[in-house]
Amino acid sequence: MSAALIETRGLGMRFGGVHAxxxxxxxxxxxxxxxxxxxxxxxxxxxxxxxxxxxxxxxGAVLLRGEEVTGAEPHxxxxxxxxxxxxxxxxxDGLTVxxxxxxxxxxxxxxxxxxxxxxxxxxxxxxxxxAPRLVGQLAHGQRQWVELGVVLSTDPDLVLxxxxxxxxxxxxxxxxxxxxxxxxxxKALIVVEHDMQFVRMIASKxxxxxxGAILTEDDVEIIMHSPVVRDIYxxxxxxx
Amino acid sequence: MNARARNILGLALVAVVGIAVLVLTPRLFDLDVxxxxxxxxxxxxxxxxxxxxxxxGGILCFGQSAFxxxxxxxxxxxxxxIGESTAPLLLAILVPAAFAALLGYFMFYGRxxxxxxxxxxxxxxxxxxxxxxxxAGPEFHIGSARLGGFNGIPxxxxxxxxxxxxxxxxxxxxxxxxxxxxxxxxxxxxALLASHFGRTIVGIRENEQRAQLLGYDPxxxxxxxxxxxxxxxxxxxxxxxxxxxxxxxxIFGLAQSAQIIIWVIIGGRGTLIGPILGCVGIQWLTAxxxxxxxxxxxxxxxxxxxxxxxxxxxxxxxxxxxPKGLVPTIADLGAALGxxxxxxxxxxxxxxxxx
Numbered sequence: 200m201s202a203a204l205i206e207t208r209g210l211g212m213r214f215g216g217v218h219a220x221x222x223x224x225x226x227x228x229x230x231x232x233x234x235x236x237x238x239x240x241x242x243x244x245x246x247x248x249x250x251x252x253x254x255x256x257x258x259g260a261v262l263l264r265g266e267e268v269t270g271a272e273p274h275x276x277x278x279x280x281x282x283x284x285x286x287x288x289x290x291x292d293g294l295t296v297x298x299x300x301x302x303x304x305x306x307x308x309x310x311x312x313x314x315x316x317x318x319x320x321x322x323x324x325x326x327x328x329x330a331p332r333l334v335g336q337l338a339h340g341q342r343q344w345v346e347l348g349v350v351l352s353t354d355p356d357l358v359l360x361x362x363x364x365x366x367x368x369x370x371x372x373x374x375x376x377x378x379x380x381x382x383x384x385x386k387a388l389i390v391v392e393h394d395m396q397f398v399r400m401i402a403s404k405x406x407x408x409x410x411g412a413i414l415t416e417d418d419v420e421i422i423m424h425s426p427v428v429r430d431i432y433x434x435x436x437x438x439x
Numbered sequence: 440m441n442a443r444a445r446n447i448l449g450l451a452l453v454a455v456v457g458i459a460v461l462v463l464t465p466r467l468f469d470l471d472v473x474x475x476x477x478x479x480x481x482x483x484x485x486x487x488x489x490x491x492x493x494x495x496g497g498i499l500c501f502g503q504s505a506f507x508x509x510x511x512x513x514x515x516x517x518x519x520x521i522g523e524s525t526a527p528l529l530l531a532i533l534v535p536a537a538f539a540a541l542l543g544y545f546m547f548y549g550r551x552x553x554x555x556x557x558x559x560x561x562x563x564x565x566x567x568x569x570x571x572x573x574x575a576g577p578e579f580h581i582g583s584a585r586l587g588g589f590n591g592i593p594x595x596x597x598x599x600x601x602x603x604x605x606x607x608x609x610x611x612x613x614x615x616x617x618x619x620x621x622x623x624x625x626x627x628x629x630a631l632l633a634s635h636f637g638r639t640i641v642g643i644r645e646n647e648q649r650a651q652l653l654g655y656d657p658x659x660x661x662x663x664x665x666x667x668x669x670x671x672x673x674x675x676x677x678x679x680x681x682x683x684x685x686x687x688x689x690i691f692g693l694a695q696s697a698q699i700i701i702w703v704i705i706g707g708r709g710t711l712i713g714p715i716l717g718c719v720g721i722q723w724l725t726a727x728x729x730x731x732x733x734x735x736x737x738x739x740x741x742x743x744x745x746x747x748x749x750x751x752x753x754x755x756x757x758x759x760x761x762p763k764g765l766v767p768t769i770a771d772l773g774a775a776l777g778x779x780x781x782x783x784x785x786x787x788x789x790x791x792x793x794x
Contacts, residue, residue, distance in 0.1 A: 251652060277654035289652070291645040302642045305635055306654050331442070353653055 202265055204229045204357055204387050205250065205281075210259035212245050212411075219245045220411045222259070227357070232383045234398045234419070235391045237408030238431055243391045244286060246408070247359055250389075251283050252276040278306075282355030286362050286391075288342040292335030296326050296345055299334055303352035316352065324348040324378070339366045347378065358382055360390045364397045376400045395423060407431075450629065453712065457622040464618075465611050473614050475726065478682055479719045480617035484624050485675040486702045486718035487711060491628055492668035493700075494708040495637070497644030498661055499553055502560030503699045505567055506535035506669035508690040510676025512571070515595045515686050519584035524598045531677035532670045539669030540662065547658040547665070561696065568691035591687025595680050608681075617678050621715070624671065628711055631667075640664050694747075701750065705757050707764025716765060721750065 203226045212220040220242040227233055235243050248254040250261060252273040260269045263279050291299050297317060304316040321327040324344045329337065334345050343366065350358060363379070364372045372394070379401045382388060392398050398405060398419060405422045407414040409431045415422070422428055465473050489503045513534040517527035542563065546556055575588025584592065598616070600606040608616060631637045643650045643657045651657055680686045689695065698721070706717025728746050743749070761768050 253648075253652075272656065273648075273651040274654050274656045277652055283652055285648075285652075289646060289649045291642050291649060293645045294642065298638065298642075302638060302650070303653050309635075349649070349653070 203227060203262070204231070204264060206262045206265075207250070208260045208262070210246070210249060210256050210261065212242075212249060212254060213257045218411055220249070220256075223411075223413055225406065225413065227387055227389060229356075230383065230385065230387050232379070232388045232402055232404075233390070234402040234405045235389060235408060236393065236395075236398060236405060236422075236428075237414070241408035242411040243408050244361060245411075247283060247361055247389075247391065250276075250359065251281060277353065277355075280354075280356035281359065282350040282353050282357070283359040284343075284346050284350050284361060284363060286365070288339070288346045290334045290342055290346050290349060293333065295331050295333055296337075296348075297321070297330040299345055300348050300352050303349045306353045320348050320352050323351070325374070340368065340371050343367060343371075347375075351382065356386055358386050358388045360388060360392075362391055362393065364392060364394050372397060399423065449712075450626075453625060454622075457618070457625070461615065461618045461622065465614060470610065474610060474682075477610075477614045477617050478679070479722050480614070480621045481675055481678040481682060482702075482722060483621050483715045483718045484617075484678065485672055485699060486706070486714040487621075487624050487628060488668045488671035488675065489699050489703050490706075490708075490711050490714040491631075491671070492664055493703055494710065494714065495632060495644065496640050496661060496664035496668070498665055499557045500560045500665070500668070501557045501696055501700065502562075502564035503668070503672050504691055504695040505560070505564035506539055506672035507676040507679070507695070507699075508564070508567060508571075508686070508688075509535040509538055510673025511680040511686040511690055512592075512676075513673070514677040514680045515592045516581050516584040516586075518596050519592075520582035522596065523602070523604045524596070525601045528598065528601075528677055531680075532673050535673030535676070536666050536670040540666045543662045543665040547661045550658075564691050564696050565693065568688050568693075571688040571691065587687075589688060591685055593685050595684045595686065597681050597684065598677075613678075613682060617682070620674070620678065625711055625715070632711075636660070636663070701754050703764075704754065705761075705764055707766040707768070710764070710766045713764050713766035721753075724753075725750065 205225075205227050207223050207225045210220060210223040210225070211218070223242075223246060225246075235246070237243055245254065249256045252268070252271050252275065255270045260267055262268065263276070263281070268276055268279065291302065294302070300317045300320050301313060304313045304320065307313075308316050318327075321330050324347055326341070326344055326348060329341065334342060337345065343363065347360075347363065360379070364375050367375060376397065379388060379390065383401075390398075390401065402419050404416070405419050406416045407422060407428055414431065415425070415427065417425075460476075464476055468476075485503065485507050488506070489500065492498050492500050492503070510531040514524075514527045514531035517530045518524060521527055542559075545551075546559060551559065571586060572589050574586035575590060577585060579586040579588065586592070596607075597613070598608045600608070632641070639650070639655055640660050640663075643655065643660055647657045650660075676686075676690070679690070702717040702721055703714045704717070705721065706713030706715065725746055728743060728749060757764070763771070
């Protein structure tokens with residue numbers, strides 16, 4: 200593998216007495232796709248927040264293409280090509296679908312070029328028909344698509360998706376799988392997801408988080424048949 | 440009618456009404472009415488400054504009067520020292536802007552939360568009030584300008600044509616200048632809000648986290664908005680100092696700060712025309728209640744004569760019953776009238792949307 204796109208070294212996050220994430224060494228190459236799984240409270244979202252600068256790690260380092268970005272502001276990390284779709288759709292509710300995408304696209308293009316990019320993205324995420332509507336009035340599933348469109352409009356090299364399939368219908372999940380595969384042709388992705396069917400459809404390699412640390416990292420089929428992984432998901436006693 | 444056509448129609452309407460007021464008022468009304476309208480126009484510029492900062496920028500500033508007052512005092516002090524109004528006018532804009540930039544830098548880059556932002560801005564204006572209030576003695580002067588403390592500064596020389604000291608602006612000229620300033624401010628802010636910068640600050644108001652994750656630095660955009668608002672308030676302060684040839688510390692007071700917020704609440708956040716209407720309406724009401732001795736029993740007279748009480752009641756009624764403010768509520772009503780048609784449209788687009 201060439202130089203890592205993103206790498207964490209001994210990354211840790213402590214909230215008072217709680218060690219939410221501890222000593223995470225993680226590495227992802229260019230155009231790689233990785234799924235993160237793990238029970239609730241395993242530290243996946245905290246990990247994402249540290250990668251995007253929303254949380255400042257209490258220990259360890261984050262490196263983007265070998266450059267340290269630990270503790271950088273979220274907008275600085277975003278400008279280096281990291282885009283994130285958050286767990287609860289984070290969009291501009293008071294603006295229309297088109298304006299949402301426009302604000303993202305104008306980070307990269309201006310004028311007619313930006314408008315063309317917005318039209319292309321509306322087409323790509325299937326929102327052309329509802330472009331003039333206010334995002335706050337849309338259904339949850341549609342807001343998910345808006346956020347995906349917004350994130351992709353900034354043309355990031357690394358796309359972080361936090362539970363992209365949550366609240367979607369089966370058909371929408373299939374479309375999301377297609378979109379993820381499409382994005383992965385040119386970009387790297389890290390996807391947090393609970394739906395193992397979904398994970399199976401998109402990923403080859405899976406990282407399992409448990410109690411704030413990486414439990415294991417392996418091929419999706421091996422992970423799915425691992426008794427240890429099944430225990431942390433199902434057998435609460437094993438996690439105590 | 441689509442949004443773009445409505446937008447252009449609205450702009451045209453404002454332009455026509457604005458120019459009609461500008462041209463016709465001095466021809467139709469006596470000088471005392473024109474004088475009263477002048478101060479309405481000046482205050483409306485001040486209302487627009489908070490409409491930008493709070494209504495669009497989402498920054499709850501309780502101390503917009505601080506910048507208004509700084510502008511007025513900067514003009515007055517510079518005028519006594521310089522005597523020609525070009526530099527004092529610029530100072531009236533630059534001093535509040537610089538002060539806001541400094542204050543804003545610590546607030547926004549220090550990640551002060553919204554509530555404390557309100558507290559800090561309110562405190563700042565009260566500090567200015569108390570400081571200026573206690574400068575009555577002759578030892579308090581800047582150059583040849585005496586600060587005057589609670590007595591204020593009377594006899595401020597009026598504006599002149601830039602660089603022509605003897606070409607002074609008379610009372611009617613002040614009306615033209617103030618009204619033209621209001622119209623230009625309105626259209627200037629419309630242009631600003633239509634620009635990438637303007638749309639970004641609205642995006643930050645809507646969802647600061649998302650804006651940040653897209654690569655926009657909210658601290659910078661908020662600071663810029665805050666500073667522009669202060670510059671505008673300072674300019675309004677300069678006009679105000681001209682209008683009465685007088686400034687006093689009450690300009691920094693609690694009543695003045697609260698008034699600006701009431702104008703914006705009543706007119707409607709997120710609009711520009713709303714705060715103008717709110718400002719003119721409230722000022723007209725205040726003047727009318729003060730001028731006409733109400734008839735009726737003594738109790739009734741005492742009630743109607745109590746202007747702050749009536750204004751307070753109006754504010755409470757608006758916050759409880761019309762929380763969005765006048766203009767957005769009227770717009771909603773207009774939209775509700777056309778609802779059957781809208782509903783059919785929504786149904787169709789939802790069918791067309793991919794699942």
